[in-house]
Amino acid sequence: MSSRASAPTIPSLKQSFLINQTTLLAQPLAPSRTWQAANDASSEAIPERVLQEALLNLNHTIQQHCRRVYAPQATRNIAEQIDDIYTKDAARKVGGIVDVEGGIGRELDLTGDKAIESLPPTWPSEKGINDHPTEAKRYTEAVTRLSELNSQRKQLKEQVARLNRLKSVVEPLQMSDNGAGIQENLLTRNGPVEKELERMRFLLARVGGRVHALPDEASNGDAKEVKLGEVGVKGRKRRVEQFLADDKVFPS
Numbered sequence: 001m002s003s004r005a006s007a008p009t010i011p012s013l014k015q016s017f018l019i020n021q022t023t024l025l026a027q028p029l030a031p032s033r034t035w036q037a038a039n040d041a042s043s044e045a046i047p048e049r050v051l052q053e054a055l056l057n058l059n060h061t062i063q064q065h066c067r068r069v070y071a072p073q074a075t076r077n078i079a080e081q082i083d084d085i086y087t088k089d090a091a092r093k094v095g096g097i098v099d100v101e102g103g104i105g106r107e108l109d110l111t112g113d114k115a116i117e118s119l120p121p122t123w124p125s126e127k128g129i130n131d132h133p134t135e136a137k138r139y140t141e142a143v144t145r146l147s148e149l150n151s152q153r154k155q156l157k158e159q160v161a162r163l164n165r166l167k168s169v170v171e172p173l174q175m176s177d178n179g180a181g182i183q184e185n186l187l188t189r190n191g192p193v194e195k196e197l198e199r200m201r202f203l204l205a206r207v208g209g210r211v212h213a214l215p216d217e218a219s220n221g222d223a224k225e226v227k228l229g230e231v232g233v234k235g236r237k238r239r240v241e242q243f244l245a246d247d248k249v250f251p252s
Contacts, residue, residue, distance in 0.1 A: 010086060014079035022070035028059040116150045119143050 008016075031039070031051070039045050110116060121143055123129050123136040 010083040011076070011079040014082045015075050018070070018075045018078060019072075022066055022075070025070075026063055026066040029055060029062070031055075110146065113150060113154070116146055119146070 039051075110119075121140065123139050129136040
């Protein structure tokens, strides 16, 4: 059972690429068919023996050059240098915004809070300030304005967060899905509560008028008696039942 191959690294990929390219450079040279035909047709053609000796010496020199210049150790060293450049460039993009020449990296996202806060207030290169004072001044003004806008954006974000928290707090008070909530039940001018109180006022006036119109004596001619025992809850209940059963108050 074969083990799973490990993922290739940047040095191994670069070294493999360099080896392939050096192999192409070390290939032996040979005259093309067009050149061979032109040489054969020439009146001063190069002899085949001389040509082969020259090609042999040239190819031997190329092989020696490739072995010395493109040795495996040198190829590995170049691959590691490329990997180091990649690593430093990635670290610069992640951890800092100022490049090796004292400028601002083009890959910097100026919409992020951290990127804006990490911008230097003045141009980081003294040479650039001296050589281009107008551009350096514009940079300072732009950074100042950008910092102000970033602060305003932070305040707006905090305000939106507070409003969202407030919305989540009052959301349980919502009574219906169509937007009608607890606010409609509050006592407001021309509101539902005021209309209901107006109806109750007319109803009480009507009931009061009917109560005053009741006779002082019962229907059988006997005077009504109020017993002390009926003053309590039982008495009030009986009077209410008599009032509701009276045909003069609620005619059928």
